[in-house]
Amino acid sequence: MASGHQSLRLTRQVEWEAFPEYAQAVVAVLGDAIVERVDSFAERVWTATIGGASFWIALDDWGLGVSLDPQDAEASRLIPGIRDALVARREGRSPPEGRCGSQG
Numbered sequence: 001m002a003s004g005h006q007s008l009r010l011t012r013q014v015e016w017e018a019f020p021e022y023a024q025a026v027v028a029v030l031g032d033a034i035v036e037r038v039d040s041f042a043e044r045v046w047t048a049t050i051g052g053a054s055f056w057i058a059l060d061d062w063g064l065g066v067s068l069d070p071q072d073a074e075a076s077r078l079i080p081g082i083r084d085a086l087v088a089r090r091e092g093r094s095p096p097e098g099r100c101g102s103q104g
Contacts (some may be wrong), residue, residue: 005069005076010042010057012065017075019044022066026057029089030082047071051078 014022027034027048034057036047044059048068053075059066065069070076 006075006079007067007069008086009064010066010068010081010086014059014066016044016061018024019066023048023059025069030061030075050075050082053078067078 010026012020017068022047023044024034030050030097032048032050034048035054038045038047042061044061046057048055048057054071055075056071057066058069065077068079068082070079
């Protein structure tokens with residue numbers, strides 16, 4: 001998504017049919033919710049709230065994969081903590097204290 005802010009490429013391994021389960025799992029790890037779902041022929045763009053900020057979690061079916069994109073500067077500031085939390089989860093560690101979904 002072209003918000004002008006830093007985004008996270010989450011994976012290229014998720015296909016169209018698996019996106020709903022994947023998106024919900026990512027948002028559940030971060031402790032928040034999907035609030036809107038928009039699906040078109042070429043992409044799926046869902047809106048999630050994470051740490052009180054709005055993000056798009058999107059699947060581009062033309063090879064770009066799944067990304068987490070902040071909708072504004074407030075959400076963009078949360079990206080480093082979200083990245084740290086997701087990497088920690090993938091590695092089987094606890095996320096860094098106070099990083100995921102917070103600005104501190």
